[in-house]
Amino acid sequence: MHIPLICIGIYTAQPLNEGRFSMKDFLLVIALLVTTFFQIEAKEFHALLTGDTFSDVKEAASCDIKHIRKELQTVCDAINMPLHIKELKGKALTKTQVRKWIGSDAITSDDIVLFYFTGHGFRTEKTRTIWPCIFFPAKKEIIEFTDIINEFTKKSAALCVIIADCCNNFYQEKGLMPPFGENFLLCKNFHPQRSEEVYTRLFKNTTGIIIASGSTPGKRSWCTKKGSIFTSALLTCLKQELHETNPRWDHLLLETKNMCHKFQKPQFQLYISTPKQKALR
Secondary structure, three states, rough: OOOHHHEEEEEEEEEEHHHHHOOOHHHHHHHHHHHHOOOOOOOOEEEEEEOOOOOHHHHHHHHHHHHHHHHHHHHHHHHHHEEEEEEEEEHHOOOOHHHHHHOOOOOOOOOOEEEEEEEOEEEEOOOOOOOOEEEEEOOOOEEEEEHHHHHHOOOOOEEEOOOOEEOOEEOOOOOOOOOOOOOOOOOOOOOOHHHHHHHHHHHOOOOOEEEEEEEOOOOOOOOOOOOOOHHHHHHHHHHHHHHHHOOOOOHHHHHHHHHHHOOOOOOOEEEEEOOOOOOOO
C-alpha cells in the first residue's frame, strides 16, 4: 500500500454559508482523507455523460458530449487506463437512470469517476447552495446538483470530477444573448509527447473531489450551435495545461474562468490531494 504525503487544496469560487466551513464541506474533506490513505493511483475511468438533446440547446449539448467523450478517450489512451462511458440523453435522461448508474457496483475505490451534464439549469429562492438545479426534459424532472454531488461522493472513488454546464440564474429571469460569434473553438495545439506525464498528474495521481459549474448564482451560461462556452473553455485549458511545467487542477480551472470572463463566470470547488512532484521540462 502506497501512502502519499497528504496536501489538501480547496478553492471556492463563492463561499458557502457566508464564508463558514459547513458540515458538508467537512464530510467531503474526511472522504478525501480516507480515499487518499488507502490508495493513490486509479485503475479504471468511469464517465456518465448527460445532456439535454430535446430543447433549444440540443445542438450545443450534442456537440458538448461528443467533445467530452473524445477528450476522455485521449486522456485514457495517454495514461493507459480503461475507459467506460455511459451516455444518457434524450428519453434516456431521467433521475432513475442517473441514480442507477451512480449506484452501480462497477465503480470501486480505485477508480476515477466523472459526471457531466450539459443543458438547462436554474435556481430558486429556496436553493441553499451555490450550485444550480438541473433539468431533465424527457420527464420534466428537476434535480438539485447538490444531490448528485452527494451521491457521487458516497462512492469514495479515487477521484470524482462533477461538472454541470448550465445556467444558475433565477427561474423567472429573462435576458438577451451576449454578443459573440460562433467561432469559440477548441484549442488544437498541444504537445502529445507530454500528454502521458501531464494527464497522469491530473488524473491518476490526484485524489479527491472536483466540482464545477458554468456560472455563479444568479448568472447564466451560454452556448452556440457548436458547443457551450464553459465546456469549450474547459477542454481548451486542459489541452493548454500540457504546456505547463507544473500542471495543476487549480491552475486549469482558473484559466478556464479567465477564458470565459467576457461571457460568464464559472465556479468550482476543489477538495484534492496530490503528491509532491518535480517540475516537467
